[in-house]
Amino acid sequence: MLDIHFIRENIDLVKDAVVKKGADVDIDQLLKLDDERKKLRQELDAKRAEQNRRSNEIQLAKGGEREKVIEAMQHLKAGMAEEEERYQELLKEWTKLLLSVPNVPSPDTPVGPDESGNVVVRKWGEPTKFDFKPKAHWDIGRELGIIDTERAGEVSGARFAYLKGDLVLMQFALISLALKVLTSREELAAIAEKAGLDIVPTPFVPVIPPVFMRSDVMGRMARLQPIEERYFFEKDDLVLVGSAEHTLGPLHMNETIDEAQLPIRYAGYSTAFRREAGAAGKDTRGILRQHQFDKLELESFVRPEDGYREQEFFVAIQEHLMQLLKLPYQVVAICTGDMGKPDHRQFDIETWMPGQDTYRETQTSDYMGGYQSRRLNTRMRNKEGDLTHVHMNDATAFAIGRTLIAVIENYQQADGTIKVPEALVPYVGKDIIGAAR
């Protein structure tokens, strides 16, 4: 949610954002409602002031005098009830409109209608070369018996999979590797230095968050919509998270954080659930697009002036992790029409997938500014004692499923086995992944 004061003072900027993001919000209507809201509020407050004043008189009044004043008050009150109701209705409409206003994109965000407008910022590594024809992960996975989508289809339906054998060891190896980096002040400092970023290298606190959450809190994260994308248990008013971000973000809701305590960083490991409602027929083979996948997610709370740098730090971490795995990737600046509604700036990491002969999204990084913290009521108090909303960043460390695909396809060998990336060998305990049995 944007601040209504900000909208009032930056009408053109906000209108421009609505257009660039392809949102459908009538800002003029919002401003008109806001004027009405303010006027009505003033009238009501004046009447309440009158009411409070007269109430005190009643206490002091005696006998018949008292009866008379009370009667007059009953009239005043009757007149207010209607206005009060009108105000409530107005406020409801006003809130709905205000919530639908998207965040303003950063000045350096490319403008474009959809993913065709995204811009590759930099590339690392060259697409992996093979002296044989590389296979897709679904074929390798089936042949080795480490990915079983057929049985999963019978048991759970489409877009579910059994991961088996050494692939499971690889999953936990990825998590261990990432957590080792994320919890080390020294490694983080080195990453920041290499990226030329002046940040405080406070380590990430590892978290295993709940995967169910209240619908209203998800709403405050601006992640409940589109609801068709969520698994929603109406009887319990609970929603399955689509990312650990959804339950990490509210870790400090209704809280005022002292400036000295920032930055606060979390690394949350959880399963993510997505209905993939609008993705019928897309990526149906393999495990690229699943209803359920595990993910290690980064979330942080920083001072507004540190927001951009924090995001660049997050991207640097993502790149560092991919470089450890020696996976060729590119960093993409997501354009206005393709970015999330609450995003101020978004980058994706796309990793080379030889089986599909293209780069595919493996990580994302969202800088929200104060868009989420305003609704979550997560604030900070600075040294001068002033209150502001903290700025929030979230990013993928490893989306396990897609990272496994990248490893399988890039490290496949002519004999059908998969080489284990050097950085993972200590965690997997072997250097070749063969058949599950």
Next chain:
RNA sequence: GGAGAGGUGGCUGAGUGGUCGAAAGCGCUUGACUCGAAAUCAAGUGUGCUCGAAAGGGUACCGUGGGUUCGAAUCCCACCCUCUCCGCCA
């Protein structure tokens, strides 16, 4: 799931219909004292909305949402949460 207790400002905690945005203590800020610190003394110290150039004013907020009343932290209803005990359980 059953029984009980309870949710008040940064914290502890008083307040059961009006003068209560809320006692007191702690904490914090500023000042005095001091070479300095501690101790002591004095003053100040919530947030949103809104009017105002500012000073300041109005209004709302005592878990959340409704209701009763001229007037609600206080009474009524619903919900949420926390704690204790019992039951069940990885």
